[in-house]
Amino acid sequence: MSRVSKFARLAIVGLSLAAVQLSNAGPALAVAPAGHVYVQTNSAAGNAVVSFARAANGSLTYEETVSTGGRGTSAGLGSQASLAITADGDHLLAVNAGSNNVSIFDITSDGLELADKQWVGDGPVSVDVHGSLVYVVNQGADTIKGVRITSEGTLRKLSESRRSLSGSGVGAAQVAFSPNGRLLAVTEKATQTIDTFVLRENGRPRRVHPQHSEGATPFGFGFGPDGRLYVSEAPTSSASSYDVAAGGTIDPITSSLSNGQGAACWLVVSSDGDFAYTANAATANVSQYGIGANGSLSLVAGVAGTTAPGAVDLDFTDGDGFLYVLSSSSGAITGFSVSAASGALTGIGGTSGFAAGYAGLIAV
Secondary structure, three states: OOOOOHHHOOOOOOOOOHHHOOOOOOOOOOOOOOEEEEEEOOOOOOOEEEEEEEOOOOOEEEEEEEEOOOOOOOOOOOOOOOEEEOOOOOEEEEEEOOOOEEEEEEEEOOEEEEEEEEEOOOOEEEEEEEOOEEEEEEOOOOEEEEEEEOOOOOEEEOOOOOEEOOOOOOOEEEEEEOOOOOEEEEEEOOOOEEEEEEEOOOOOEOOOEEEEOOOOOEEEEEEOOOOOEEEEEOOOOEEEEEEEOOOOOEEEEEEEEEOOOOOEEEEEEOOOOOEEEEEEOOOOEEEEEEEOOOOOEEEEEEEEEEOOOOEEEEEEOHHHOEEEEEEOOOOEEEEEEEOOOOOOEEEEEEEEOOOOOOOOEEEO
16 A cells, blocks of 8 residues: 555544644644654544644643544444554554554654555454554454564555454453563453463464453553553452463462542553553542562552543553543543652643544553
8 A cells, every 4th residue: 555645634533723722732842742642533434543742741732633544433442552653663553443454654753644554354442563563452353363564664464363352242452462572462341351362483373362350341451561461440440460471371469459449441551560550430530559579469549640531541651751541521631740759640731622532542
């Protein structure tokens, strides 16, 4: 597929510049941004990625809206990590749940440029990348599927990479690589199951290894730098931690530690592995957990920070200096600065006033 010209970008789904000139976004940046926050519209009429420039103090300024060339879904994604960025920072990937493909963008000094898209299966809702290897989980088909990023920045099919999850109608929520890239994990909301797939040297997965989750509705999760797994559980607003063996077996360390809030659906782990944070959709806040040297969890703060209602995803910037939470029903992003010493959160505002229904956030 030929690369898409910058001049052919579409500010689709009714999102004009005026619609996202948000009350607290601040003036245009006078210097180059320190980073970016990306979200996707997930519009069934035409999906798009919305880019916000991040200043050194964490404030956000709208930059552009760029079509993915695919479609979202009005039903929502019900997932974590529907966007991913390559380790070198050169490419961004976005799932298109309504058109069954994944898009890849070049990240340039002038913004995002759509480079390619590739079919991946029925209803992709989450994506992750390790090196040139990309995997999605398909909620509609109850499968995972892989593709490769070529040296030209396009996507190439990866044959024999499709694998089924534990059954049908499992409600897949997230897919992610282990830190060493040798394992994939998938959460199944409807079956209280966590799937693992060991990857061969050629990137193709072995058969699914489904295992019981300590809590009901395992949803968002993150790997620590040591390869341990930390998973949020929505009904009890809790989190569990697991040791993960090379063969994909998971063994619980801490089981369903409640944060005392409501609907902990999304979870991220700090890059040093010292803290985990959940976004709690029902109580519009973030909880902070401490992580011990053995992977055990302790509750640091049930309410570490307050967000807009309707959280649907969250992510750290590189270096963990800032944490951002997307609230879909509120049309808002809430930002926090993160203490390097204690992991405590301090609110820094964010942006608001854009259309409801966005799904997926990634920060750099």
